[in-house]
Amino acid sequence: MTAVIAPIAPSPETLSRTRERFAALLGADAVLNADTGLGVFHDPFEGPQAQGHQPSLAIQPATVEQVQEALRLARELGIHVWTSSMGRNFGYGGSAPVVDGGVVLNLRRMNRILDIDERNGFAAIEPGVTFADLYAALRKDDIPLMMSVPDLGWGSMTANALEHGIGYNVLGDHASALCGLEVVLPDGSLLHTGQGGIPDSPLWHCHRRGFGPAVDDLFKQSNLGIVTKAGVQLMPRPEVIMTGTIRCEGKEDVGPLLDMVRRLLQAGVLQGVPMLVSSPPSATGDGGGAFTAENLRKVLRPGRWNLRFGLYGHEALVASRRAILEAEVAKIPGAVLEARTYAGDSGPDEVEPRDLIAAGIPNQVLLERLTGVFGKNFGHMDFSPVLPFDAAYAHRTESLLGETMARFGLIGAFGLLCFPRSMVSASLIMFDASDQARVDAARVAVRHLCDEVAGWGCAPYRAHVALVDHVQDKFAYNDGAMARFYTRLKDALDPAGMLAPGNHGIWASGQRPDGG
Template identity: 50%
Template sequence: MTSTLPPQHSAALTEAVARFTDILGADAVLVDADSVREFHDPYEGADATEYQPSFVVQPSSVEEVQAIVRIANELGIALWTSSTGRNFGYGGSAPVVNGSVVVNLRRMNRVLEIDEDAGYALVEPGVRFFDLYEEIKARNAKLWISVPDLGWGSIVGNTLDHGYGYTVFGDHASAVCGMEVVLASGEVVRTGLGAMSNSTMWQRHKRGFGPSLDSLFMQSNFGIVTKMGVWLMPEPEVFATGSIICHRDEDIAPLIDALRPLMLDGTIQGLPLITSSPEPQDGRVTPDADTAGMPDRAKLSATLPPGRWNARISFYGNESLIEARRTIVREAVAHLPGVTLELRSYRGDVRPEEVHPLDLVPAGIPNMFLLDMMKKHLGERVGHIDFSPVIPFDGECAQRHEQMVQGILAEAGLVGGFGWIANTRSLVGACMVFYDIDDTAQRDAAHAAVVRMCEQAAEWGWSEYRAHPSLIENVTKNFDFGNHALRTVYTRLKDAFDPAGILSPGNHGIWPSAR
């Protein structure tokens, strides 16, 4: 057995291994290098020295989480929490502080409650999108979940990191209703109406009596969330989903400007995904093609949806209302030269095998299609680091953003999957800068390219909404209003909740004053 415990911290960590083993059992304390490797940044190289975990603990109950944080306080060791560790492109389970102990919550994987009439579920952090979907189907409940592009991750983990899906409740943070949180002291708090021991309203009403605290535990390190309520969408009678496809470079600004009023007035439901895919010199390649030996641009075109620009949109509910929405959208984009509107319709209870692969996500069906396409066309050892700014829902801004990204990628000799998730008033960037994990120079070039993108975005007044650990300081330094007053507030909160700074230190740039 090869230990991964850093020598400079071996005394405290060795004692921690023994004490954690006593309370969790040996199978829930992972110390050998092979077991711990999964909890590193999945896209780092073998030569990586930063953001390295020491070992991993996997509690299966709230009481075990409480015991872990109390021991960490006694020994002065840093913990780093991950739900399933599938946050690829943003570091996976990699901690900001080297030698942190990863508290991985996969074993806390129970769907605790599903209420079909009220449309909610209560889940533990190890529950994946696949798990909740399958449980709903097993109960024959007429409910839909919202899923991100890859369904293997944790519902809680994705939500706490402000993740997105694409259906009506696609803004996952907005669908939260009630949390249970273990604080650094080991105390357990329930937010909202869950603070009443006999509450029947915990997942039905978002605010309790006094300040609402749920957002305080998102993108922070003030506690470990062990339960979370999430609102679900009633299964629609029918739904239609598909794409608005444009083919010219100059189409992006008018396309974005045409979509904005349709989002503001609710004609388009859910959150559209708008992707950019520069045309290869020899034309686009279909997803089922053998792209071995082809240029990277051709491989990318096989991985992404068709068209220079592709806006995936969806409608849910009554068939006559869907047809009316379809007509409004068709008329709104008719002025775009060569535009194509492709929509496919399904029953609300459609089975996954009946759905076009590109339609699975807006159908609320978890899947791995995007990762499968990435590996098929870009290789099994493809990695990516993500650049994810929030920009105005404005055609000129979108065009400037895309040109900046593609220009930096071209200079670096890289390709990226680029697009935006459309909210009503903003576009959330979703740019994956691809590289070969085993190519150190290419990996370094990808990281440097994203740093350049972050700097340019900041000059335009835009900030990332999520970031890899190596980019956290690049992001937080730009929140400079009032001499970085917001960061000062975060530090005061950290001092109050976790004065020793044991919980995920440095997460989203939040540190106790002692650090």
């Protein structure tokens, strides 16, 4: 029976041996320590006296074969490896491992765009390809395909999708846009999922399933393998993009507004992932220094409620959708619709900064704005529960967030991402990352928020590494049957618990430090 690797940081001797062996395997410049660039693989918002979740080394393999060999070596050495692609999972811990002292296996060097298939509408990419990289490649050759982007364009397209990341246009549910993965399993062996199981399949990135259970989702929010190649589906570049906002000024207006959004999403009139932002005029709160309610209002959109939406496609289709939307908005007293229309091939210079995301153009506007207002020590932690599509939950979550921020001396922005049958709250809890007390308060506050929404039968879709067990424990049906099932999978594929132990609360048997 394979011994489980203890969930503790490696000793200095083990670390020194690990560094030498990885340098021999990958080359000295592919092994980073504190003096040679490890800093960017910490949680950027961990605070100056951070405890726990510290990476001990980072390694940067450049090929699939090197990833395979690195995992075999990690098993031999008995050390933990934590997967990171670009390593910019900011708000959720960056590249910081759950278990202290993990070796970050970072895939920035694997940054090739392997294929862009215009006819079938997909790209095959390595995990080091960012949203900005793929966009540049599409623009360079004027390929008429459009991508969905999250708020920041510097992340890995693969990792963001594996994390169930969310963008805002038609393919905004990024995990669903993945089709066909290449995965290195913890024993170093290689798997092609779906149609990729057939040697030289022409359909790997075109058709989701193969024969038997589809396993792609086992590698999302997971520690059962490292994805080294992914198919990402793209949409045909639309003739026209129309984007804009619907504003309402009354607190209770969110009821009819959300009701309309739900109906129009289910009916296919609204497209993508509309985002609702709340801006309560009476918001108070003080997170110290620049983290004031007044500054918070500077980064929020105008209106008590402000919904961003996008419409895409042939001109006549967009016009029809717009007409239906306008008629529906007219039924909501006081609601104001503002929209701007762009040609589908508009570039970054032709689209207003506020519309870049809806137009599928990667950018860093939001982060620049936040650091511009709050300063270079801007830090945040995200609270992202999945909620029933009902205005009552918008009110409840907004109140809960406000009370919690006041109690813990923090400030937070409240938004909702709208899917046809559910909402995801995008609550950005902001603090001065150079102030350890505020960093610690943010973690306690988010923990408290998770406990509160658990009372409603809800939980976050994604969580900071410091809180993953806490969130996994909310999935408690049948005495934690889900977590036990994950452990059985982990034991089968990685009995030593070498790969990313504890990621999303998934552990090998007997490995969870608190015993589960």
